[in-house]
Amino acid sequence: MSxxxxxxxxxxxxxxxxxxxxxxxxxxAILENWQVLGFRxxxxxxxxxxxxxxxxxxxxxxxxxxxTILGTSRTNPYKKQGDVEKVKQTIAVNDLHALIAVxxxxxxxVASKLYKEGVKVIGIPKTIDNDLSCTDFTFGFxxxxxxxxECIDRLHTTAESHNRVIVVEIMGRHxxxxxxxxxxxxxxDIILIPEFPIDLNEVCALIKKRxxxxxxxxIVAVAEGAKLSEQEITQEEKLDEFGHVKLGGIGSALAKLIxxxxxYETRVTVLGHxxxxxxxxAFDRILGTRFGVKAVDLVKEGRFGQMVSLQGxxxxxxxxxxAVGALKLVPKEMYEMAKVFFG
Ligand code: F6P
Numbered sequence: 001m002s003x004x005x006x007x008x009x010x011x012x013x014x015x016x017x018x019x020x021x022x023x024x025x026x027x028x029a030i031l032e033n034w035q036v037l038g039f040r041x042x043x044x045x046x047x048x049x050x051x052x053x054x055x056x057x058x059x060x061x062x063x064x065x066x067x068t069i070l071g072t073s074r075t076n077p078y079k080k081q082g083d084v085e086k087v088k089q090t091i092a093v094n095d096l097h098a099l100i101a102v103x104x105x106x107x108x109x110v111a112s113k114l115y116k117e118g119v120k121v122i123g124i125p126k127t128i129d130n131d132l133s134c135t136d137f138t139f140g141f142x143x144x145x146x147x148x149x150e151c152i153d154r155l156h157t158t159a160e161s162h163n164r165v166i167v168v169e170i171m172g173r174h175x176x177x178x179x180x181x182x183x184x185x186x187x188x189d190i191i192l193i194p195e196f197p198i199d200l201n202e203v204c205a206l207i208k209k210r211x212x213x214x215x216x217x218x219i220v221a222v223a224e225g226a227k228l229s230e231q232e233i234t235q236e237e238k239l240d241e242f243g244h245v246k247l248g249g250i251g252s253a254l255a256k257l258i259x260x261x262x263x264y265e266t267r268v269t270v271l272g273h274x275x276x277x278x279x280x281x282a283f284d285r286i287l288g289t290r291f292g293v294k295a296v297d298l299v300k301e302g303r304f305g306q307m308v309s310l311q312g313x314x315x316x317x318x319x320x321x322x323a324v325g326a327l328k329l330v331p332k333e334m335y336e337m338a339k340v341f342f343g
Contacts, residue, residue, distance in 0.1 A: 004097030005035045006299055008054070010068040011042030011075070011107030015128045015140025016280035017288035018068035021102055023059040024292025030056055032300060037094055042073040042103070043110060046087040051094065063285060066143075066278045076241035077110060084114070091119060098299045102126050104138070105324055106242040108307060112320040115305040122295045123307035123320045128276055131175035134323040135309035139291065142283040144171065144178050144275040145185070151271055152186025152219060159217035165207060165258055165266040169251030171275050172223035173244065175329050178275065180338055183221035190218070190342050194225035195330050198254070204261040206343040211264065220258070226250050228257075290315045 008025050010018050022038065029036045036054040039045030052058070052070075062069055077083035091099060098120040101111035104127035111121045125132045128144035148170050159166040168188070170179040176193020183191035190206055192198050207218045228250065239245055251268040259266035280288065287310060294308040294315045306317040 003033055003035070005037060005095055006098045006100060006296070007037045007039055007046075007051070007091070007094065007096045008070070008100040008102065009039040009042060009045055010070050010072050010126070011101065011103040011110075012072060012127065013074075013104070013276060014067050014072050015126055015276055016066045016143040016278060017139030017284035018070075018072075018102060018126060019062040019065045020280060020285045020288035021124055021126070021139070021292040022054065022069060023062050024289040025100055025296055026054045026056065026059045028293045028296040032296065037096070038070045039090075041071040042075050042107065043077045043087065044073045044075040045070070046090050046099075047075065047077055047083045048086075049090040049093065064279050066276075066280060074106065074240045074242060076106065078113065079241045084117070087114065088117075088119065098122060098304065100124060100295050100299070104129070105132060105327060108132070108320060109324045112305075112324050115320060120304040121320070122298050122304060123323065124291045124295050125307055125309065125323065128178065129172055129175055130177040131173075131327045131329065132323055133326055133328045134307065134318040136312070137287065137310050139280070139284045139287040140276070141177065142287075143278070143281045145181050146281055147275050147278070148178055148182035148271060149185040151269070151274075152182055152188055152221065155219055155269060156187070156217075159219060163216040163265070165218045165220065165255070165262070165264050167220045167222060167251045167255040167258065167266065167268045169222055169224055169268065169270040171271065173225045174327050176223040176226065177330060179221050179223035179226075180330050180334065184338055184341070186219070186221070187341070188219045188221035190220045191338055192220065192222040192226045192254075193330055193335065194223055194227065196332075196335055198222075198226055198228045200228065200257055200261070203254075204258060207258065207262055207264065210343050211262075218264075220254065222250055222254055224250060228253060
């Protein structure tokens with residue numbers, strides 16, 4: 001293989017660890033004597049042929065930086081007629097030997113479809129939600145988990161001082177990994193996640209029992225996608241290009257109901273994009289770095305249509321199609337274990 005060019009793009013919601021991935025891909029590619037082109041703003045950059053040369057100067061100093069130097073978007077080229085052809089043209093015009101797509105289920109879903117249409121793609125799994133199948137962890141999750149845990153710690157002291165119930169709304173569209181694990185790590189008194197419908201009577205009974213025991217405050221961790229009486233709480237009707245509604249609002253709905261049913265003063269805190277911002281943890285920097293190096297190895301070996309993956313402590317690769325087939329949800333056993341600490 002003589003001096004090929006590879007492309008890289010970051011799509012979907014940003015998350016801490018994207019820059020370490022970009023840096024690792026570029027550094028490893030330079031060692032192989034390859035050139036890297038970065039495409040801006042997710043699939044949009046491939047549609048518009050909006051690119052930048054990524055050399056070692058371009059990635060200098062980005063390891064500890066959150067976000068992505070390439071920018072991101074939720075553009076879906078399969079949504080608009082002609083866009084997939086434009087993506088393919090961009091790949092041809094730039095003489096790309098391969099494309100590395102860094103993203104979650106949506107971005108990698110597009111990558112998987114493109115691979116089936118003959119595009120040489122490698123996927124790298126990213127999302128704070130940790131809901132991608134076929135990998136133990138996605139990068140970004142550990143940082144979000146640590147931020148949410150710190151917030152729960154902080155909420156404890158103010159809840160206790162004011163004898164309040166505090167509902168903390170945590171990101172997690174379909175899967176409650178961040179809420180579950182930060183709730184466990186931060187000692188939340190109740191954890192509510194999308195995988196299991198909320199039983200309001202049970203929640204209020206747990207809070208009442210706890211307060212009758214002499215506790216004067218409670219922390220309720222709720223994932224934004226958790227459902228109250230089979231009803232998903234949304235902020236607005238508009239869908240994004242992958243068909244997702246904008247979630248949010250379950251925290252305040254729940255806080256009002258808890259206050260009404262228990263009589264205890266209740267407040268809500270929505271953590272929102274704080275969970276996605278800022279510097280990645282050491283774990284996410286290292287995971288992103290290992291994923292980036294492995295992705296370039298796969299390009300070198302010509303193993304396209306694969307996604308890099310963490311299994312145990314090993315970085316391996318799996319079929320992209322399998323990884324995007326179904327989301328990785330919190331299993332019942334794990335939720336049952338968490339319930340030991342409720343109330
Ligand atoms: O997919 C990651 C995520 O942070 C979800 O947890 C959340 O529902 C969504 O993105 C928020 O998206 P946006 O940044 O478009 O508001």
